[in-house]
Amino acid sequence: xxxxxxxxxxxxxxxxxxxxxxxxxGPLAELAQIEEDLIALGAGTTRKAAAPRKPRTPPGATQAxxxxxxxxxxxxxxxxxxxxxxxxxxxxxAVTNATNKQKLVVxxxxxxxxxxxGRDRLAALEAAS
Numbered sequence: 001x002x003x004x005x006x007x008x009x010x011x012x013x014x015x016x017x018x019x020x021x022x023x024x025x026g027p028l029a030e031l032a033q034i035e036e037d038l039i040a041l042g043a044g045t046t047r048k049a050a051a052p053r054k055p056r057t058p059p060g061a062t063q064a065x066x067x068x069x070x071x072x073x074x075x076x077x078x079x080x081x082x083x084x085x086x087x088x089x090x091x092x093x094a095v096t097n098a099t100n101k102q103k104l105v106v107x108x109x110x111x112x113x114x115x116x117x118g119r120d121r122l123a124a125l126e127a128a129s
Contacts, residue, residue, distance in 0.1 A: 058129065060125045060128065060129075061125075061129070062086065062090065062094060063094060063098070063121070063125065064122060064125035064126060064129070065084050065086065066080055066084065066086070066091060066094050066095065066098070067098070067104065067105075067114060067118055067121065067122040067125070068122060068126075069083050069084050070105060070112050070113070070114055070118070071114055071119070071122060074111075074112070075110060075111020075112050076111055076112065077091045077092040077095045078091075080095070080112075095112065098118065099112075102117070102121075103115060103117055103118075104117050104118035104121055105118050
């Protein structure tokens, strides 16, 4: 069990984080709105225009894609990357993590296979999306 001093320190840090998030949220939203207004009015901005960002994938989407590919017969990270269009390095890192840490995948004589935990995790991810 954590000491009272540690618990109090954690509580203070979490409270401070929440306060700072509230303080920053408003000005950032206003700044984004001003930037949109300037662009709409053709005035642009004085800052260099950043390259458009790709929207973030929802949490668990990449993992679900990889687990689905394994369930559908992909047996190696390179094959998963080719079938899904995900970067090979990201697939390899995710497969290593799913194999070693999360125990969602095992490597057998025929390549990668989902464990029971992997099938359950995929079902949960698919239900959430």
